Amino acid sequence: MFRIDFNKLRFLVCDDNPHMRRILRTLLHSFGAREVYEAEDGATALEMYSHYVPDIVITDWAMPIFDGLELAQMIRQPESKGNPYAPIIMLTGHSEKRRVTVARDAGVTEFLAKPISAKGLYQRILNVVANPRPFIKTKTYFGPDRRRNTNSAYMGPERRVGEKHEVMQQPSLLDKARSSI
Amino acid sequence: MAKNSAKDIEVTAFATHQVITQPNPLRKVLRRIEEKDMDDPIGRAEQALAGLSGEFKDWMTTEVNRLSAAYVAVRHEGFSQERRDELFRAAHDIKGDAATFGYPAAAGVAESLCRVIEHAPDLEKVPAELFTHHINAILAILHENTKLDSISVSAELSRRLRKVADDYLAQVNHDRPEHLEAILAPSIVPAE
Numbered sequence: 001m002f003r004i005d006f007n008k009l010r011f012l013v014c015d016d017n018p019h020m021r022r023i024l025r026t027l028l029h030s031f032g033a034r035e036v037y038e039a040e041d042g043a044t045a046l047e048m049y050s051h052y053v054p055d056i057v058i059t060d061w062a063m064p065i066f067d068g069l070e071l072a073q074m075i076r077q078p079e080s081k082g083n084p085y086a087p088i089i090m091l092t093g094h095s096e097k098r099r100v101t102v103a104r105d106a107g108v109t110e111f112l113a114k115p116i117s118a119k120g121l122y123q124r125i126l127n128v129v130a131n132p133r134p135f136i137k138t139k140t141y142f143g144p145d146r147r148r149n150t151n152s153a154y155m156g157p158e159r160r161v162g163e164k165h166e167v168m169q170q171p172s173l174l175d176k177a178r179s180s181i
Numbered sequence: 182m183a184k185n186s187a188k189d190i191e192v193t194a195f196a197t198h199q200v201i202t203q204p205n206p207l208r209k210v211l212r213r214i215e216e217k218d219m220d221d222p223i224g225r226a227e228q229a230l231a232g233l234s235g236e237f238k239d240w241m242t243t244e245v246n247r248l249s250a251a252y253v254a255v256r257h258e259g260f261s262q263e264r265r266d267e268l269f270r271a272a273h274d275i276k277g278d279a280a281t282f283g284y285p286a287a288a289g290v291a292e293s294l295c296r297v298i299e300h301a302p303d304l305e306k307v308p309a310e311l312f313t314h315h316i317n318a319i320l321a322i323l324h325e326n327t328k329l330d331s332i333s334v335s336a337e338l339s340r341r342l343r344k345v346a347d348d349y350l351a352q353v354n355h356d357r358p359e360h361l362e363a364i365l366a367p368s369i370v371p372a373e
Contacts (some may be wrong), residue, residue, distance in 0.1 A: 001219050005210045017274050019240045023281065026233060030226035055207060062273050093277030097366055114277030114286065118226035124239070130211060135201040
């Protein structure tokens with residue numbers, strides 16, 4: 001069995017609702033987390049993200065001015081100075097299929113529909129800690145692999161094309177990673 | 182801690198995409214333990230959440246007051262984008278939080294209200310009663326929730342309001358298939 005040492009994890013929580021921030025803080029501290037930073041809007045969260053370099057981001061979607069979706073898109077900038085790979089858990093009252101798809105396409109790692117539960121939150125955190133997915137970069141997407149499973153019975157056309165031809169160095173990514181050491 | 186050094190990041194290029202792999206940067210927080218040593222973080226967190234429950238009615242009251250104020254602003258000054266967004270966010274917060282606060286029927290009513298705000302083609306043309314019935318229902322659920330016999334009434338109220346709202350939305354969106362699809366689509370997200 002595995003246990004997560006929450007006291008070694010740094011969280012950034014972004015929600016405009018103070019009650020939900022209090023609930024999240026309570027749950028994370030109960031899990032054992034010590035470092036929980038809070039922002040009440042996406043712009044503040046982005047600043048805190050650069051400053052504190054959290055291991056995991058938990059964000060609401062609907063917020064004024066700069067929402068959780070935009071926050072995810074700003075974090076998932078492969079050329080940015082910060083860490084574009086941090087797991088993002090979207091905690092939201094939105095639960096419609098198209099919303100989940102939009103969040104996934106913005107680079108969100110896990111989606112957790114409200115009402116929040118201790119079990120649901122713990123499982124999402126366990127998943128991002130224990131089962132990180134590779135990142136995919138295309139012309140229009142940068143984020144965790146949106147294919148969670150391999151479907152051997154899939155009969156449709158392959159949307160990702162091309163053979164693996166080389167391991168190509170990416171100067172921008174490497175430079176970015178070097179600058180962050 | 183959640184960063185790998187540059188040499189650990191490997192980029193494999195394909196014709197249309199790149200696959201970027203790296204060792205799990207959070208691997209150091211995972212510890213293998215014996216089952217007998219496993220504590221119960223979820224139980225601990227549920228207990229802590231229960232410890233907050235004494236504040237939930239006050240929190241719910243704050244949320245409902247915010248919704249009422251947002252609608253009063255709309256009634257007096259009409260639907261600007263800002264007032265529409267505030268009304269939606271207030272309803273949306275109740276949709277997400279009310280069940281945690283012990284008012285699941287209010288969450289259902291708030292969800293129905295969110296759908297009206299999101300899918301009505303012209304909010305100025307939505308009958309005012311549709312808004313007031315939703316907001317009054319949430320107020321009633323908040324004030325009557327502790328009475329056991331009101332729980333089933335709250336659930337029935339929520340169900341009927343949703344039906345009225347959905348019928349209205351289906352009617353006004355008959356020529357907007359993308360909205361009709363969204364209105365009729367069930368939620369696909371598991372709660373846990």
